[in-house]
Amino acid sequence: MAHFEIKDLNFSYPTAKGKKSLDGVSLSIERGEYVVLCGKSGSGKTTLLRQLKSVLAPHGKKTGEILFNGVPLEKVSQRDQSAKIGYVMQNPDDQIVTDKVWHELAFGLESLGCDQKTMRARVAEMACYFGIQDWFHRDVANLSGGQKQLLNLASIMAMQPEVLILDEPTSQLDPIAASDFLNTVRKINIELGTTVIITEHRLEDIFPYADRAIVMDGGKVIANDTPRNIGRLLYEQQNDMFAAMPTPVRVFYGANGAGDCPLTVREGRNWLSREFTAEPVHKAMPVQTLPDEIENPALSLKELWFRYEKDSPDVLRGVSAEVPAGSLYAIVGGNGAGKSTTLKAICGICRPYRGKVKIFGKPVEKYKSAELFGGCLAMLPQDPKSLFVKKTVREDLAEMTKDEKRIAEVAETCQITSLLDSHPYDLSGGEQQRAALAKVLLTQPKLLLLDEPTKGIDSFFKEKLAGILCKLKESGITIVMVSHDVEFCAKYADMVSMFFDGQMLTTDTPRRFFGNNSFYTTAANRMSRHVFSMAVTAEDVVALYRQNKEG
């Protein structure tokens, strides 16, 4: 008997005017399976997942049937559903209810009315399994994002669920915390046999281990197969989702590879080794070098030193950089290295106690605030929501300028014309990001600062964003971007800087930067570096492959 059996499920939201959010979905999920659900934002993934737990199911018109352990879901009692179906949501912060770690762990057990002894045992068990004992007594407010999400997972596992449903659990986490989290989920699946149903953008970390991948588009299931076969289906259909596949898969099909599709970097390397037993003729991608001297930089930083409090350690320890006008400059580096602080120092929110920030040749402190933020520079914050004030996107944009024509233009550039009358909070992550970008662009900045612009955005929206950024660059805007996303930086940036220990350590063009790194680099580079050099994106590897094979 299947664990979850979904039979011809249709669903439409009351406001959708008959448009189906789920259209004839039929699926069967076996006990102990690890299923990854993928699809663009708005393809109905979250809607489907929420149908699997009655308290979370949105209101709307629903037909069809969902069986849990062979019993219709609405006949399964609330108590059983609470305990047996665990649900982890996107935002780590909002899900946590109580203020202490130990209390949060026990929350579900309190609801079930367990006695003290059982609660103590289960909480202790969970704390040990998840390695939480060191921060057991802490305030939730002092945890990092990754720890918070792990706590959410642990507090659900304490109820000993049979199924674990995760809705983009890592979209708000940095890459290291994200892969830690996903490893824990995998461990739960392997060691405890808990059924896992997960939606995720970071397929690299999941695909090799998942039993099955289900692809949704427009509320329909368009593919349902093992991860190894799903790439071919998507490639043949020329589906947008193909761009979200792990790098080895994209390279393999991009190069028309034959045989079994590689899923991991290791498999990808082995496949390339088999393909190129001899030294390839065309070995390296052409590289551009940096000019020795940058004339009239849009932004120059000279040995910035900054600390938040008088006695706290320095966050910036001599940051120096020069950004040529009209380029896309990316700053990469670990968490808490001071990347965001650098952006704040650039726009004068933080004042370094040593060093100089010059914007278009003029020290930042010489600018008047109105002059600086009206037509010179603007910053897009990490959380785009913190920019929206009004009830619709249009009103929000109108707040920045009275010029209707300009609003229409910017909306067109950011591809949000069709979203103008929606509430900003109702948009998906990628749409919010673009709406926020539009709002920021209305100040007509010449220097645009972006803080983690690709956070929580799927690959399809990332490409859209990249297109917008290229257009902005063409119109003469200089862009400085802080990011964890090495793949994005490798593909679209003109210059990449490594930020470490409060300094910009190295700066180079993306190919030379990532091509010379062996750990902190893209999957494409790690996969191909033994055969090719300076190939940092899937496109690079495919191009070299084709050049060699086709002569």
Next chain:
Amino acid sequence: MGFEKCHPAVNFIYFAAVIAGMILFQHPVFLLISFSCAFLYSVKRGGWKVLVFDLILLPLVAAFALYYSSYNHFGVTVLRQNFIGNNMTLESLVYGFVLGFVAAGVMIWFSCVHSVFTTDKVVYLFGKVSPRLSLFLTILLRMVPRIKKEAKRINMAQRGIGRGVNQGNVFQRLRNCVRIFSMLITWTIESLTVSSESMRSRGSSLRGRKAFSIYRFDNRDRAYVIGVFASLTVILMAVMLKQTDILYDPRIVMTPITSMSYLFYAGYTVFCLMPLGLELWTEYRFWKARKAL
């Protein structure tokens, strides 16, 4: 290492009793015993910062007594007449001091309560009364700092486009404040919606909710409670024998002090010193155990 490690219920009983004693007993001896014990204990817990706070209270007590006696003129022992011709009496002056010491003592005891009672303990005690109430309290405890943090973050984001609370002229600043406030409300509602979903998803609406606690009632707690009640019995005897009674109006009248009275004073001192004693005792034990190594 001391009293704050006791079970919250013990903390609660003790502080309730000791503060009640502080307020109810206007007998100068009892008053001074409780006041000085509170003084010592608060300084032990809080260090020199609390010492300064406590010392500042003393002149305030005197000032209050002077203020009180210059507006209340009961009593028979006239000290002198003030410049508008009203009698300053010994009784009202003394009573002013008594009231001042009671208020100061209660404040000092509350500073001890504050350092011993963490929010966890409050939540736990509420949980004993009603698990739902304590759940509500804990949500509140989490939301308030989060809203503060979010306000900062929104302000930071707005500053990045030149619309922070300290950018622009006065009117713009005012408008920016209102905008940030309105965003904060939207954010709070949004965030609470997700929290409530997460709660319901973990069965918060089921019947029969229990409160989990990390506290256990051990033998030391039992011993402490026995100690509290034993000394309370002694004090109760003092109350029944009218040893704690005193009149300030029209003249100071109290039950004569006999050798029995000293027993009661001793009992009350023991009661008021219990947390400090426990703290010192634990520290002594710890020191001895370390020395034995």
